[in-house]
Amino acid sequence: MSAVSSSSWLYGAIQRRRNRGLGGLYLIVAAFLILYAVLFPGILSVGGFSKFTQNWFPLALVTMAQALLMLNGGITLAIGPLVSLGAVIAATTMDGVFGVPGGIVAVALTGLAIGAVIGAIVAHLRLPAIIVTLAGSFIITGVALILLPRPGGFIPGWLSNTLAGHTPVAFLLLVVVLVAWKAFLATPLGLGIYAAGDNPVGAFRSGVPVERAKVVAFALSGLLAALAGLFVAAQTGSGDPVIGTPFTLNSIAAAVLGGVGFLGGKGTMRGAICGSLLLSVMINVMFFLGFPPVAQYIAQGLIIVGAVAVPELLKAWRAKR
Amino acid sequence: MMDQKPLLEARQVFKGFFGNPVLKGVDIALRPGRVHALLGENGAGKSTLINLLSGALQPDSGTIAVDGKPVGRFSPAAARASGIAVVQQELSLTADLSIAENIGLGAFPRRFGLIDYAELHRGVRDVCAMVGLTEPLDMPVADLALGRRQMVEIAKALYRKPRVLILDEPTSSLSAHEAGILAGLIETLRDRGTALLYISHRLNEVQALCSHVTVLKDGGVTADQSLSGIDGEGLVRLMVGRETGDLFPPRASANPGALRVEVEGFSAGLVRDIGFSGRAGEIVGIGGLVGQGQEDLLLGLYGAIPAKAAKAEVSSKPGLPANVGAANAAGLVYVPADRKHEGLVLPHSIASNLILPSLGRLARNGFRDRAGEAGLIAELAKRLTIKGDVARPVQALSGGNQQKVALAKWLPLDPSVLLLNDPTRGVDIETKREIYLMLRGFAAEGRLVIIASSDTPELVHLCDRVVVLREGRVAAELAGEAISEEAIVGAAMGIDRKGAAA
Numbered sequence: 166m167s168a169v170s171s172s173s174w175l176y177g178a179i180q181r182r183r184n185r186g187l188g189g190l191y192l193i194v195a196a197f198l199i200l201y202a203v204l205f206p207g208i209l210s211v212g213g214f215s216k217f218t219q220n221w222f223p224l225a226l227v228t229m230a231q232a233l234l235m236l237n238g239g240i241t242l243a244i245g246p247l248v249s250l251g252a253v254i255a256a257t258t259m260d261g262v263f264g265v266p267g268g269i270v271a272v273a274l275t276g277l278a279i280g281a282v283i284g285a286i287v288a289h290l291r292l293p294a295i296i297v298t299l300a301g302s303f304i305i306t307g308v309a310l311i312l313l314p315r316p317g318g319f320i321p322g323w324l325s326n327t328l329a330g331h332t333p334v335a336f337l338l339l340v341v342v343l344v345a346w347k348a349f350l351a352t353p354l355g356l357g358i359y360a361a362g363d364n365p366v367g368a369f370r371s372g373v374p375v376e377r378a379k380v381v382a383f384a385l386s387g388l389l390a391a392l393a394g395l396f397v398a399a400q401t402g403s404g405d406p407v408i409g410t411p412f413t414l415n416s417i418a419a420a421v422l423g424g425v426g427f428l429g430g431k432g433t434m435r436g437a438i439c440g441s442l443l444l445s446v447m448i449n450v451m452f453f454l455g456f457p458p459v460a461q462y463i464a465q466g467l468i469i470v471g472a473v474a475v476p477e478l479l480k481a482w483r484a485k486r
Numbered sequence: 487m488m489d490q491k492p493l494l495e496a497r498q499v500f501k502g503f504f505g506n507p508v509l510k511g512v513d514i515a516l517r518p519g520r521v522h523a524l525l526g527e528n529g530a531g532k533s534t535l536i537n538l539l540s541g542a543l544q545p546d547s548g549t550i551a552v553d554g555k556p557v558g559r560f561s562p563a564a565a566r567a568s569g570i571a572v573v574q575q576e577l578s579l580t581a582d583l584s585i586a587e588n589i590g591l592g593a594f595p596r597r598f599g600l601i602d603y604a605e606l607h608r609g610v611r612d613v614c615a616m617v618g619l620t621e622p623l624d625m626p627v628a629d630l631a632l633g634r635r636q637m638v639e640i641a642k643a644l645y646r647k648p649r650v651l652i653l654d655e656p657t658s659s660l661s662a663h664e665a666g667i668l669a670g671l672i673e674t675l676r677d678r679g680t681a682l683l684y685i686s687h688r689l690n691e692v693q694a695l696c697s698h699v700t701v702l703k704d705g706g707v708t709a710d711q712s713l714s715g716i717d718g719e720g721l722v723r724l725m726v727g728r729e730t731g732d733l734f735p736p737r738a739s740a741n742p743g744a745l746r747v748e749v750e751g752f753s754a755g756l757v758r759d760i761g762f763s764g765r766a767g768e769i770v771g772i773g774g775l776v777g778q779g780q781e782d783l784l785l786g787l788y789g790a791i792p793a794k795a796a797k798a799e800v801s802s803k804p805g806l807p808a809n810v811g812a813a814n815a816a817g818l819v820y821v822p823a824d825r826k827h828e829g830l831v832l833p834h835s836i837a838s839n840l841i842l843p844s845l846g847r848l849a850r851n852g853f854r855d856r857a858g859e860a861g862l863i864a865e866l867a868k869r870l871t872i873k874g875d876v877a878r879p880v881q882a883l884s885g886g887n888q889q890k891v892a893l894a895k896w897l898p899l900d901p902s903v904l905l906l907n908d909p910t911r912g913v914d915i916e917t918k919r920e921i922y923l924m925l926r927g928f929a930a931e932g933r934l935v936i937i938a939s940s941d942t943p944e945l946v947h948l949c950d951r952v953v954v955l956r957e958g959r960v961a962a963e964l965a966g967e968a969i970s971e972e973a974i975v976g977a978a979m980g981i982d983r984k985g986a987a988a
Contacts (some may be wrong), residue, residue, distance in 0.1 A: 176603040179584045351601050353594040360591055367578025370542050371642070372563045372592030402949040420516035432584055 176351075187436050190424065194439050197446040204453045211333065218336040219329050219400065221445040222310065223248070223393040224415060225438055226340055228423070229346065230389035231416035232437035237382040238362035238429025239294035244390050244416045248409025251276060251394020253309045256318025256404025265324055265346035272395045273388055279305065279355070280387020284380035309406040318404035328399040335396070340387075346434055349385075350446075358382050361428020418465070419444045422472045491554055491903035492517050493681045494539060494570060494650045499548035502532050508534045510705040511548070516650055516681040521672060523713065524685045524691045525725055527942065527975065532685055533575070535702065536654055540541060540572045541565035541682070566593060569649035571654050575685075577639050581628035585619070586610045588627050613641040618667045632659045640668065652683040657691060669695060687775050689718045689979050692980040701725055719972070719982045726942065726971035734919075734947035735926045742768045742950070744821045746934040747787060747904050749806070751796025754786025758958040764934045764951075765904070769925060770948030772938040774978045779825070779958040780938040784905045787822045787936075789813040801902055814843075817902035820890050821909060823938075825885075829892035832881040836872065837863045839891050840879050844898045862898055870894040871920060886917025893924070904928060910944060922948055942971050954978050954984065 166261045175461035184191075227244050251272045259268035283301050287294045328334055349355040355433050357378040359370040393412070398404050423440025425432030447468065451461045501509040509531045516522055516539075526532050537543040538550060541560035549556040552568045566573075579588045586606055595605040598948035610623055617637050627635055636659050643651060653672075657665045672695055676682060684696055692699070693713065701709040701724045710723045716724075718770075740801055743766035750761045756779035764770045774779045786793030787800070789807035798806045800816055807813035813820075822828035830839050841848070841859050848855045848862070867876055870890045880891055889909055896904070906925075910918045925935050925948065945952045952969050954962040954977040962977035 175586055175607040175623060178622070179587065182584065182624050182626065348600065351603075352597065352599055353592075353601060356583065356587055356591065356594075356601070359583060363580040363582060364578060366576070367574070368580065368591065370562050370572065370574060370578050372541070372566050374563075430580055432582075 174195060177250045182433070183433050187424065187439070190436060190439050190443070192252055194443050194446070197443060197450060201446050201450055201453075204450065215331055215333045215335070217449075218333055218339070218408070218447070221442060222335040222339055223396050223400075223412070224419060224445050225441045226342065226389045226393035226396070226435050227412045227416040228419040228441035229342070229434065230386040230393070231368040232425045232432065233358070233382050233386050233389070234294065234433055235289060235425045235427065236362050236422055236429055236430060236434075237358045237379060237433060238365065239379070239382070240427070241283075241298040241383075241386060242295060242413055242418070243283065243298040243302040243305055243387075245409040245411065245413035246309065246386055247279065247390035248394040248397060248412050249406050250305050250312075250409075251310045251391035252398035252401075252408055253313045253318070253394075253404040253406050254391075255395040255398040256320055258421055259321060259324070260319040265321060266419075269395065272391050276387040276389070276391025277384045278387075279391075281384040283387070284383025287383065288376040288379040306407070313404050313406050313417065316403055316405040316408075318398075320402050320404075322402075325399045325402050328396060344434075344440070350434070354378055359430055362428075370418045415444065416441075418469050421469060424476075490517050490519070492551075493553060494568075495551040495554075496539060497549045497556075498547075499535070499538055499545040499550070501531075501538060501543065501546050508705050508962060509538075509545075512702065512705070512707055513710070514539075514700050514707070515684075516683055518649070518679045518681050519676055519683055520698055521676050521682045521696045523696035523699040524683055524702065525692065525699060525721065527725055530702040530725075531704055531705045535799055536572065536652055536683075536685070539565075557884075562592075564645055569647070570652070571643035571646045571648035571650070572652040573636075573640050573643045573654060575654040575658070577635055578642070579627045579638060580633055582626055584624045584626055585614075585621060585630075585638055586623040588638055589613065591642070593646050595864060596729065609645055610641070613644040616644060616671060617641045617964055618664070633661055634659055637664060637667075640671075644671075648680065650681045650683070652685075654685045655687065656684075657686060657688060670694065670944060687979050689721050689981060692721070693718065699724075708916075711753065713845075716755045719976070722972050722975050722979070722981065726975050730949070730988070734944075735923050737926075737950065739948075742766065743932060747936070749787070749795045749798045749800075752783075752786065752798070753795070754793030755782030755791055756958040757786060757955070760955075760958075760960050762953065762960075764903070764936055766932045766934055767929050768951065769929050769935040771945040771952040772936065772955060773942065773945045773952055773974050774955040774961065776940060778955040778978075780955055781907055783955070784820060784907055784936065784938055787813075787903075788818055788905055790820065791869050814899065817900070818905060819843075819896035819899060819901040819903070820830045820905040821896070821907065823907040823909075825888055825892045830880050830888060833879050835877050835936075836867075836880055836883070836891055837876040840866050840876070840895050841898075843895050847898070866894045866897060869897070870924070884917070886913040886921070889921065889965045890917065890924075891911055893921070899919060899932065903934045903936065906935065908939055909937065910939070910941060942974050945969070945974055946971055956980060 196310065202208055207260060208217050227248060228377055230244055231241060254272050254275055255268050259265050260270045261267055283297055287297050357368065357373040360373050361375040361378045394409060397408055419441035420437045422443055423432065423436035425437050447465065448461065451464060456464065497513055497516045498511045499509055500511060512535060513533065532656060534543065538545050541562045541564055544560065550560050551557065555943060557564065569982055590606045591611045595602040598667065617640050619637050619641055621630065621634065621793055627638060630638065636656065640656060656668060660668065670683060675956055686692055697713055699708060699709060699711060699713050703725065746766050748763040752760050752762060772783060782791060785791045789809045793806055795806055798804065800807060803816060807816055807818065810960055840863050845854065848858045858957065863876055872887060872890060878890055910921055913921065929935055937949065946969050949969065952964045952974060953960055954974055956978060961980065962973065964973055
């Protein structure tokens with residue numbers, strides 16, 4: 166072996182390898198971004214960039230929430246309701262005695278706790294994640310509707326202006342979240358989430374706490390989805406108990422676009438983030454090109470099927486040659 | 487040699503799954519500086535014993551002792567803390583993670599809660615040098631060939647600096663060169679005082695490396711002794727031989743009829759370039775260790791997986807069946823080993839399972855013929871001695887009776903060739919006898935029965951001819967008096983026996 170002794174050599178080399186296979190995705194994202202900038206040069210200003218990233222930010226968060234679980238071999242259908250509940254809790258707690266900090270803590274704890282409970286049910290009772298989260302999604306929607314039957318509540322104006330104003334705060338928050346994810350993935354438990362997704366029996370025999378990894382994955386996923394809800398509440402200036410609904414399927418679509426597999430352990434978070442960016446840009450571009458909404462939905466569906474089918478077809482074609 | 491205190495012991499351990507006992511009071515003691523062999527046929531309980539010794543399973547009764555002290559609840563983490571490492575037959579690797587991360591998984595060095603990649607790099611570099619892994623450490627395991635992955639698995643065990651190292655079939659996917667490196671490594675570790683447990687179907691390796699042997703048979707220990715002075719055939723004798731009683735019907739006088747299946751240069755899946763033939767009225771057994779191509783041979787003949795042959799004739803037609811429909815039309819039927827998933831629709835009734843392959847044939851003008859179906863069901867149930875209400879769901883039946891349904895559903899097609907994959911696995915003894923009688927009956931009616939089996943006595947006492955596969959090739963073809971457990975197990979394990987190899 167080469168005598169490279171730099172302490173970061175191995176880590177850096179592994180990280181660079183993880184870009185492998187994502188080149189095509191990076192190119193497509195770049196192409197769409199350029200197209201977007203040509204159609205709408207305003208994105209190159211600070212205000213335009215801020216608005217664009219604000220539209221992307223909640224989708225990026227819920228995509229991370231979804232990809233985290235898909236990498237662990239699961240899936241969640243409770244993303245949308247958690248976003249709604251996060252928005253509702255933000256809008257109903259921020260006028261309380263603890264103010265905005267209290268509201269943020271309440272949203273974060275709710276997301277963590279609900280995620281952990283779902284995770285514990287999935288991990289310890291060995292029930293399928295798709296069923297448990299489907300049931301959870303109904304219950305969470307019900308709770309959100311009890312807390313706030315109609316859109317309303319209170320979000321301080323300064324908070325909306327800070328998060329969703331003319332400054333790229335949302336983008337900076339996304340950078341912070343990504344750095345936190347990198348740090349988490351550099352812990353034994355973070356890698357354990359991957360290992361338990363790809364080969365649960367092998368990971369268990371290697372000494373990875375497979376069940377704990379699953380509970381932690383669900384808890385973090387719940388946290389991210391609830392925080393996305395808080396952001397959406399700030400964006401709209403109020404709480405809406407059903408505002409999160411489209412996020413459930415969009416989070417799955419973005420993760421799949423980013424190359425995250427359904428069977429666990431396959432894919433990367435950076436791919437998923439690119440997938441969410443691509444989906445966000447695509448929706449915007451089609452809007453600016455004047456596609457009618459129906460065509461937008463159909464195009465979105467075709468692109469997602471294509472994103473999954475093309476790599477498979479390429480693989481089969483290469484295998485034949 | 488000094489008799490040192492065992493590092494790891496199992497004392498009178500019992501373990502069963504779903505009321506089916508697998509280990510019935512097993513003792514084993516692993517001592518430092520000794521390579522201990524664990525031998526036994528498929529299903530003798532070796533894997534279960536390893537899982538108990540490594541904390542992956544808990545014994546129903548009996549104890550696991552480390553350094554002479556019984557341990558309470560044993561887990562993989564506790565086993566690692568006690569210095570026990572296992573090289574599993576089923577690899578424990580994560581495809582998308584790098585070689586280094588896989589080796590460290592579950593035992594990462596940490597700094598401030600994060601993985602210490604610099605420290606990991608040093609440790610991994612050392613163990614990779616020991617096993618001759620020269621690939622870049624940041625390479626994902628998915629990019630490695632199976633043999634190299636096995637070496638990563640071995641490096642992973644060594645990274646844990648074990649006092650006790652358990653190797654389960656470590657050489658099954660290794661090249662001769664890699665196996666040589668491993669053999670050297672085992673000797674080094676032994677001389678350093680590591681206790682090793684070595685499981686292998688390659689008896690020459692066992693003889694070369696090991697000094698002590700424990701033999702498991704049907705969940706019990708039949709030998710626990712030094713290996714000095716025992717040759718390959720002696721080892722085989724320790725592993726086989728059990729009372730068969732009157733389980734098997736008498737063999738009919740061999741009077742095979744016309745050729746039903748004949749292939750030359752046949753390849754399918756794991757099977758490489760073999761010749762195979764069978765005549766009407768014969769029961770032909772296919773033996774060998776697990777996963778040597780038995781299933782692929784059956785599936786290839788059945789047109790269920792891509793197969794090719796230099797020359798083939800099936801049911802008097804040239805060429806192999808192109809697909810399952812063509813095979814059925816030619817009179818071939820297949821009963822899979824995994825009856826719960828491939829052979830039956832479990833929640834449906836016995837009756838609807840029985841008529842499934844005949845629905846189209848019985849239909850009139852596109853509508854089902856209820857009266858015809860009822861008659862057929864009654865006839866089949868009588869013929870197969872399936873007792874009780876045929877409206878019950880199939881999953882309510884015992885494993886043996888499920889197997890009878892999986893077999894019976896094909897009979898209305900009047901098949902000329904039956905391909906059976908391990909038809910008596912998990913079947914109780916009484917039903918086994920009924921199935922054997924049925925198969926004998928089929929042969930007497932002039933059908934060809936081809937049966938792949940992991941049960942050696944079944945091959946010996948039921949079959950007219952036995953083909954033993956090893957690594958996708960024919961290791962031996964035995965007929966009549968030459969069929970014995972010793973001959974089959976010997977051929978399966980690659981021991982040359984005079985006059986047995988074809």
